[in-house]
Amino acid sequence: MSARLFVHLHTHSHYSLLEALPKIPDLIAAATADGQEALALTDSGNLYGAIEFYKGAKIAGIKPIIGVDFYVAPRTRFDKEHRVDDRHARLVLLAKNKTGYHNLIQLVSKSHLEGFYYRPRLDRELMETYRDGLIAILPLFGGEHARHLKDNMKEKAEEAISWYKKTYSEDLYAEITHHPEIEDHEKLQKDIMALAKKAGVPLVAAHDVYYLKQEDALAREMVNKIRTGGTLDREFGGGTSDFSFITQEQARKFFEEAPEALENVGRIVDACDLELTLGSWVFPEITIEGKSHDEALRELAYKGFEERNLEETPAMRERVDYELSVIAKKGYSPYFLVVSDLLRYAHENGILTNIRGSVAGSLVTYLSHITNVNPIEYGLPFERFLNPERPSAPDIDMDFADNRRDEVIDYARKKYGEKNVAQIGTFGTMLARAAVRDVTRALGHSYGIGDKIAKMIPFGKQGFPVTIESSLAEVPELADAYKKDPEAREILDMARKVEGNARHVGVHAAGVVIAPSPVTDFVPIQLDPKGGKVITQYDMHAVEDAGLLKFDFLGLTNLSTLADARDRVRDRLSVSIDLDTVPLDDKKTYEMLSRGETLGVFQLASSGMTNYLQELKPTVIHDINAMVALYRPGPLSSIPAYIERKRNPSLVKYLDPRMESILKNSYGVITYQDDVLEIAIQLAGYSWLEVDKFRKAMGKKIPAEMAAQREKFTTGCLARGMKKEVVPKLWEQIETFAAYGFNRAHAASYGNLAYKTAYMKANxxxxxxxxxxxxxxxxxxxxxxxxxxxxxxxxxxxxxxxxxxxxxxxxxxxxxxxxxxxxxxxxxxxxxxxxxxxxxxxxxxxxxxxxxxxxxxxxxxxxxxxxxxxxxxxxxxxxxxxxxxxxxxxxxxxxxxxxxxxxxxxxxxxxxxxxxxxxxxxxxxxxxxxxxxxxxxxxxxxxxxxxxxxxxxxxGFYVSGHPLDRCKDALAKQKYNIKQAKEGFPRGVETVIGGYLESTNAILTKNGERMLFGRLSDYVGAVEIVVFPRTLKENEKLFSAGSCMMLKGKFSDRNGEASFVVERVKAL
Known part of the structure; x- marks a missing residue:
């Protein structure tokens, strides 16, 4: 590497939580744009972004150097005495190779688990133990040697640098930087250069990066204030300090008097040659004496025929053997054995389970007591879950009774090793609304203005967050505030700089990793800051890249309810109920659902679903499954056709006769995502791999991808004899559906659980x-x-x-x-x-x-x-x-x-x-x-x-009666209760509600007029009411706490909650 070239070796991303600004793709883009051939990521005390960085840099064609900017304890990592151990030094360590990378994982993990005291800290013992494969850089501002020099303790500085030299030998460097704007920087740097020369430690040029452009210095200071809870000093002097992503040209000028420091950048880059193997799965260690994993799974599956009371027909054997062969070829048998073991433990201990997703399409999983529905009875395809062409790993989402979920995780720890199990970490990010509120406080603006701006930003949908940029384009009120109000403009401009950045670490709702050896052999770990659970520093995507499969342990309240009901019946009536074998043709259950008595029934209790069930009058489990699948955006419009065709089968028609074999059980209505996929396979000639890409393209709704799929689908259908005029009609039917439809296996699992809850309520x-x-x-x-x-x-x-x-x-x-x-x-x-x-x-x-x-x-x-x-x-x-x-x-x-x-x-x-x-x-x-x-x-x-x-x-509520009892006859004439009206009426549409005024709070407006806030409740719900001055003045005597009344007005949103603006009132 030429001395003329420079790369950044001391760089922080937004994963240095609330300390730095750049997102990883932006750092890589900046390095690429400047022609830098490598880049190091050295976030503060963590490896959160390491895999994202490694993959992104490889794609961009630059060398990724993974490192960490560590905190170093003044004594040992176990010493945590106030005012003695608060102050820490810094040390940058870079991985030269896999050994170094794995040592970084160990150091990060132990600094969090053992050395955490305000910050995760290393000590000398850890550095000596895990020094191989690492390059060490003593930072100019925070290095232990620099701390002692600033404290005028030269002997301690010499001792420190000597110890580091002894520990890291030829892999130790002393950092020099360029900060003439910082007071005493030049003196400190000269002292460090002399110290390093005396100790035989080479210098290296670096520029501690916390943001991309110098204009972002104030924003970086602001995120520090968000972290500490402080307020930005408007006279902030740090804005003149430069911790930006300098270019190679700038670096040449800054370090022209220390050419050897630039040359050493090249030496370090050449020494770092880390190659990671990503996406190669490892499975938990599960030993079955005398059998291979494949043999053990086969035995488990065939044993299930007797346990499930299924006849072992040739067709069933053929299906099982086919599934086992696919699982074996992909090497997934250990995964299935572990899942089966976890669920076996749950079943043996009375913990109810359910499996969601496409896995219910597997006969092997049914026979192995992983899933609860027989895929043959429901016509569920195995290939939707796993097929020879599908590259992604199996994903089995396990639902457990939520009040006992942790018992199963504890079992996993005991069975597979405490150190081999960890919950997956996740990052809370600063989405648009939250960013606005955080920034408002840190800038010292009033809560009111931040709240007002935040509420102008629409709520996004899961997976599709709304941005400030899109809100400015789509919300005229927000755009107007941005143009006319300087405070609003400052808040929004600053919020855009931090929007999408990681704010804090948390625990994934369900994800757990189970490794064949300690988790730290694969990924770094730490404690969840809130709950103290051991979590991975990598998110679910990076964990899978590192080779660990995610096991989803989901908690489901309805399973706890069902188990509680089962146990109550056993204890009170001495009746044992096996919920896996309840009759699926119970007349009382279907009659109850047909009457619309759905409250407390899983998936079927919403008012809209209840209305459809009353119209449908279900008679078989397939009706329940279909309603679970159809009651979603997209398929929702198909429900009336399903109901009509069930009532009158003569209405069933197919656009193409070949569709009958796919849609027969749903009266010719496309009901499940599988229907679309099987149509594409059978009528358009797709393979399972192609149809999986088709499904994902529809879900992403990228116009170019959808157009390409439409062309492929059309060509395939025409080539296989479909009438030309039918193809666009079929495409229209499936286009919306493919993105939103439930797969048939998921609907069968959820439908089965919904039926069980209904069965218990009815019986x-x-x-x-x-x-x-x-x-x-x-x-x-x-x-x-x-x-x-x-x-x-x-x-x-x-x-x-x-x-x-x-x-x-x-x-x-x-x-x-x-x-x-x-x-x-x-x-x-x-x-x-x-x-x-x-x-x-x-x-x-x-x-x-x-x-x-x-x-x-x-x-x-x-x-x-x-x-x-x-x-x-x-x-x-x-x-x-x-x-x-x-x-x-x-x-x-x-x-x-x-x-x-x-x-x-x-x-x-x-x-x-x-x-x-x-x-x-x-x-x-x-x-x-x-x-x-x-x-x-x-x-x-x-x-x-x-x-x-x-x-x-x-x-919390009334038991001996209700204040409304005295006027319940008048209320009975009211079509909607408060809960129904709140959920069913659009905001701004006039409606009438009735209830009991629980409490009132009168205030004075800016004009000195009285207005009133109150809480109106009925038998099932409550809502805040708002009475403006004119309405209050005309009806003041009626608005006393304890009154029963009918109100006419409109629902609106206040502080993220529904409120009711009163226009007229009538006493009851």
Whole structure:
């Protein structure tokens, strides 16, 4: 490499979280544009962007040098004493080869797991242990030698550089930079050059990069303020310092007096020759004694015939053998064995599972108890999941009951090794709205202006985020603010500089890697900053590039609900239900769905879906699967045709007779993504590889790709005899569908789960609804909706009771004559865990005492038997006000008597707790005499309004009744409840809602006029109302808390939530 050339060896990207600005593609583009033949990425203490950088640089034709700008502890990495170990030095390490790259992974991981103290830190022990294959550069500003020189500790500086020289030998360099604008830089640099010369350490020219252009200096300072929570100093002097991506021409001028430093850049570039093998899969270590992985999977599959009660016909054997051959040729048998093992553990421990996606098309996975639906019965193609031509690895998304998902991850750690398992990291990025808000605060502008600008930016869709640039082009109001308001322009300009940058590290919702050896043999790890879980520093894409397959452990609440209902039925009725074998032709289930009673049913509970089910009147599982698939953007418009054709099969028609074999079960309606793919294969001659590209092209909606696919599809259809006039009609049908349709296997899996939840609701209604209430605990609106549904079903909901409640919602049985009667018990009690200001500890103590010694016969009995110290005034008040002591309270006065004399109750309890254990029995003190000691003066009973207010405060909603009960007849005439109106009416369209005014808050406008905010609720929902001055002035007496009313007005969005702007009011 010529001394005239320069490349950057000390470069930070946005993955130096909130410290630097450049995105990796922009850094690579800048290096390429300047003719730099290599580039190093050295983010602060991490390798987050290493794989993205490596791949991008290779594509661009420049040499990638992977490195890290490390933090170095002043003592050891384990020393973390305040004011002693806060200050750290810096060290840049670059990987020369694979050994160096793997040592970087070890150093990064250990600095995070062992050395983290404000920052992830190395110490000398780690540097000595993992020094091979690395080039070390002592940074001019942060190096340990420089720190000591700045502190006038020359001997310590000499000791430090000598130690580094001894450790890294010929691979150590001292950095020099060019910053004449920084005070004392020239002196420090001269001292360092002298120190390095004395120690025999060569110099290297570098320019610590934090942004691409000098004009971005202020933006870089701003992201620092976002990180620290500070506000940008408007007199910021750092804007004159240059940490930009300088060109080769600039470098030649800057370092013309130190040519050897430029020459050493070339030496380092030549020494670094890292070649990574990406995309070569490694699987967890799973040993089956005496068998290969392929043999073990074959045995597992064939064993499944008997376990699944399937006949082993020649056709079935042919299908299994074909699938096994594809899996074996691709080397994926270990993956399937691990997934089967994880799901086996779940099944054996009563953890419900479901598998989503195209994997349900595999007979091998069904026989291996991975999936829950038989692909033969549903006509599911294996090739949609895996085929000989498909290059991508298998992807099996495992759903577990969300309250037990972590148990399966823990099992994986124990089975495959703690160090071999990690959850996948992910990055929270600064999307347009969030960037605006962050920037507003860091620049010191008022919250109001940032909030106003952010709300002008539309919400994006998952996978398609809205940008500031596109918003300025599409939202006139935002463009106008940008032109006319200097504050808005500054905020938006700054936000554009950081938009899309990584802001923080988090945990992927589902992804876990299981390696055959420690995860750090493949990728760097750290702790999740919030939860303390071990996570990969690479995101899911980089993890897969590094060779680790992603195992998706998803948590699904509906599975927890279903398992809870199953267990309640087992415990209460002694009935064991195998949810995998429930009959799929249960008449009661289909009748319930046909009546539209879908609340609490997976995938089928939305108002739109419910309406369609009432029209469809499903009779077979295929109807459920079809509705799950069709109720999505794109296919939604096909639902009416599906319903009409089910009712009247004579309406079924096919554009081409050959489509009948594909669409017969869906009455000729394209229902699944597979329908489109099979049409392309059978009618247009696509291969499975080509059809996979076709599907992806449709999903991306890139016009050029779609046009190319249309031409290919048309040519193929015509060549295979389709009528010319039919082809465009068929293309029109499939064009929208291909992008949005569910694959048939996914719909079958979700449809099957939806049916199971419906089956349990139809056949074990009270147990299922108790499970639904338990799952939704904490969500006031959802609970209110479920309680209302219970009442419609004839199920009473009672307040908690110290004698009948458990922790969660509890089914209460009265005397019964037989099992059939018990099956349809009609009462559910709130659980003790539901009470606010009442800990689970005291709740558990009450339940344990009740189970150990029986029900509490009197209030005195309760106070005497509960010795837990947490039964104090606050918790006793909560029990009384929530109704938990109603059946022990005095018949006259009830809750009011107990509340009025709560000090007497506490005093009685204190006196009793002082008595020696066994005193009652020794002196013959009976339960009745204890009760006599606890006589309380009678008080006037609490009013219904007081009871309801207490229940609302302690339980979150009304149980003994509802404030609206007094005007429910008038409300019954209202077509929509608040929840339906909020979800169903477009913003700005006039509508009418009715309800109970829970609370009000009047304010003065800038003009000194009164306006009002309030909360209106009905039996199932609530909404904020806004009453402007004119409307309030005309109707002020009607807007008092506690009033029942009908309101006419329009929904709008306020602070990201729906609100209702009132135009007219009528008292009820």
């Amino acid at each position: 074990y209604p009270v147990d299922y609804m108790a499970a639904v209430l338990t799952s939704d605990a904490g969500d006031v609106e959802k609970i209110a909706e479920v309680v209302n549904e219970c009442k419609r079903m004839g199920i009473s909901i009672l307040p908690p009771s110290v004698n009948e409640s458990r922790g969660t919602f509890t089914v209460v049985e009265k005397e019964r004559s037989d099992l059939a009667q018990a099956r349809f018990a009609t009462t559910i009690r709130f659980g003790l865990y539901s009470i606010k200001n009442f800990g689970t500890g005291i709740a558990d103590a009450i339940i344990a005492e009740q189970e150990a010694a029986g029900k509490f016969e009197t209030l005195a009995d309760f106070l005497a038997r509960i010795s837990d110290k947490n039964l104090n005034k606050k918790s006793l008040e909560a029990l009384i006000m929530s109704g938990s002591l109603d059946d022990l309270a005095p018949p006259v006065g009830g809750r009011k008597t107990l509340l009025t004399h709560i000090e007497s109750l506490l005093e009685y309890r204190r006196e009793h707790q002082k008595a020696p254990v066994g005193q009652d029995s020794l002196f013959g003190t009976s339960l009745s005499s204890r009760q006599a000691e606890l006589k309380l003066p009678e008080e006037k009973p609490a009013t219904l309004e007081e009871k309801l207010a207490w229940e609302k405060e302690l339980l």
